[in-house]
Amino acid sequence: MADVLLPTATPLEKDAAQRLEGPIHAERHVRVVCIGAGASGLLFAYKMQKHFNNFSLTVYEKNPEVAGTWYENKYPGCACDVPSHNYTxxxxxxxxxxxxxxxxxxIFDYFDGFANKYQLKKYIKTRHQVIGAYWDHNIGGYDVKIRDLANGVIVSDHCDILINASGILNNWKWPAIPGLNKYKGTLLHTANWDDSVSLEGKHVGLIGNGSSGIQVLPAIREKCKKVTTxxxxPTWVSPVQGLEQHKFSDQEKSEFASKPGALTEYRKGIETGLNAQFGIFLKDNAINKDTTEYMMAQMKEKLGNAYLEGKLIPDWAVGCRRLTPGVNYLESLxxxxxxxxxxxxxxVTEKGCLCDNGQxxxxxxxxxxxxxxxSFKPRFPVVNPAGENLQDKWAADPESYLGLAADGYPNYFIFLGPNCPIGNGPVLCAIEAQADWICKVIDHFQVHNIATVAPTRAAVKDFVAYKDWFMRRTVWADPCRSWYKSRPDGPIVALWPGSALHYIEAVKELRLEDLDVRYVGxxxxxxxxGYSQTELDDTADWAYYIRERDDDAPLTTGGRRxxxxxxxTVAKRTAVSWSGKEEARL
Structure with missing residues (x-):
């Protein structure tokens, strides 16, 4: 321990030696790079600023503004399919x-305002797109290559910890339809909308009936001469009972602002309802069966057309694909x-679309x-110490540790990675849980002489085996075409094997036994x-453990929960299906 360091010692080795001269749990400097300033990246910056000292952080964002998908998507009718007061x-x-x-x-204003309120933009470099991250064998960590989009110059950075917060729904793509480049009319994509294009009096073709298509049609229909969709x-489309579109009155807004607890009570009510619906995703569950009947009746009522009913109402279970409220969509058809x-x-021809009916x-x-x-494949090379590119490893069926990390890729953590809770219930609460988990790992890295940390291969393998076993019990495994799967007959790679609350509790604490932790020296x-940091703090209570009663926090997982x-504190409840019927939860 007292060996003299050689002149060739690495920064990590020098840091480990210096730690011997400081108190226990001294917080060494940690350099973090985060990719993306969407919702996840902004939350991560907020958490780092709130909880950490002795760190540096740079968030690289390819767009001119923050908020990710909520900056990029500006098509008519674009909205979130989660109730607004719970999309915070x-x-x-x-x-x-x-x-x-x-x-x-x-929604953009909310996230932009969040960044401004907490002065997070000082960490963010906009119009900077990460194009590669490569493990540095000499000093550890990642050498990050970034394209400055303002002038096309490639710049370099280095970090101890690399965070990928680039998201899932912001890498838009054209459909794989032959002849798309032959089309002579105006071609638009919802995620790359051109506001200068007028649809007034035009005959518009609309490809797709996913979330974007369902929002676009009602928003453009009245201004168009005709819309051919x-x-x-088929897909399930219906507003959820009790959560239909509703514009808040001035009185409601005033009560939310001035009546103590009113908004919290409203938010808790909606969140409780969202969390109570997990049973809808389980095969042969009473909630799923009842919801299917309810939504089928709603679709038939709104369509009122036997041909459309036969074509648009699925024969697979509700929940196999992502549910969309579809405000005024069915009526528009x-x-x-x-x-x-x-x-x-x-x-696609020069004039429009040639369909399989020959017309x-x-x-x-x-x-x-x-x-x-x-796909969860990174949009840029991420190369580990063995020289392996995560793009290749995750090209087919990506496998993660709890949607947060990849085995073999140390000091690299992911928001909304494979098998994250992106469609299991409320998503922002799950992102918060991910941010907390990542921060706990960084804290452990910072106060110990750790060189690298990554999930073990055994942990990832066991998690994937459990996930595959569980998914057979869900409607997600039904024969529908869904982005939840890497391919129609492939494993479910986009969803967590459980509810959103289940995920929050699963990642609440670090399972160090699942991690490959390697030290410097x-x-x-x-x-x-030999000193505690408490002894070096003249403002601290040096006898903090002396008290009049046992007020310790619970030591068990169940007690803490x-x-x-x-x-x-809450009366016992039963789950309520979307039709309003009470059902047993299990």
Whole structure:
């Protein structure tokens, strides 16, 4: 331990030696790079700023502004399909949402306002796109290559910890339809919208009936001379009872702002309802069966057309694909100026779409509401100490540790990685849980002489085996075409094997037994010079453990959960399906 360091010692080795001269748990400097300033990246910056000392952080964002997908998506009708007051951080409510499902610009304003309120933009470099991250064998950590989009110059950075917060639904793609480049009219994609294009009096073609297509049609229909919407498969579309679109009145907004507890009670009520619906995703569950009946009746009522009912109502269970509220979408399909073409588009011609019924449909404007590249493969090389690129490893069936990390890739952590809770219930609370987990790992890294930390291969293998076993019990495994799967007959790679609350509790504490932790030199160098940091703090209570009663926090997992969730303070409840019927929860 007292060996003199050689002049060739690495920064990590020098740091480990210096720790011997400081108190226990001294916080060494940690350099962090985060990729993406969308919701996850902003929350991570907030958590680092709130909880850490002696760190440096740079967040690289390819767009000119923050908020990720909520900056990029500006198509008519763009909105979130989660009720607005619950599409906020748990600790950061917004008082003045205009509606249950507000337009996208309000959601952008929320996240942009969050960044401004907490002065997070000082960490962010916009118009900087990460193009590669490579493990540095000499000093550890990652050498990060970034393209400065303002001038095209490639710049370099280095970090001890690399965070990928680039998200899932922001890498848009054109549909794989032959001849798309032949089209002579105006071609648009919902995620790359051109506001200068007028749809007034035009014959518009709309490809897709996913979330974007369902929002676009009602928003453009009245201004268009005609809309021909191309649908290749059915999907469940219906507002959820009690969460239909609703514009908040001035009185409601005033009560949210001035009446103590009113907004919290409202938010808790919605969140409780969202969390109570997990049973809908389980095969042969009473909630799923009842919800299927309810939504089928709603769709039939709104369509009122036997042909459309036969084509658009699925024969697979509700929940197999992501559910979308679909405000006024079904009603729009029945309007005189809307033509529904069901089937495959064989090719795009100079005039429009040639379908598998042999008919060509000429249109003035063709809108592709065809979504994103939802593979979890990184959009840039991430190369580990063995020289392996994560793009190759995750090209087919990506495997993660709890949606947070990849085995073999030390000091690299991910928001919304494979098998994260992106469609299991409320998502922002799950992102908060991920941020807390990542921060706990960084804290452990910072106060110990750790060189690298990553999940073990055995831990990832066991998690994937459990996940695959569980998914057979869910409707997600039904034969529907969904971005939840890497391919129609492949494993489910986009969802967590459980509810959102299940995920929060699963990642609440670090399972160090699942992690491959490697140290610089002696693993106990963090014990330092024998002093506690408490003794070096003249403002601290040096006898803090002397008290009049046992007020310790619970030492058991179950005890901590009961305190955290205020167990015993709520009357026993039964789950309520979307039709309003009470059902047993299990």
């Amino acid at each position: 951080w748990s600790f950061e409510p917004k008082l003045d949402w205009s509606a249950v499902y507000p337009p996208a610009n309000e 191309f649908i290749r498969e 029945t309007k005189p100026n809307v033509e529904v073409v069901y089937g495959e588009i064989s090719e 060509e449909y000429p249109v003035d404007v063709l809108i592709c509401a065809t979504g994103f590249d939802t 002696n693993r106990f160098a963090w014990l330092g010079n 009961k305190v955290l969730t205020k167990s015993g």
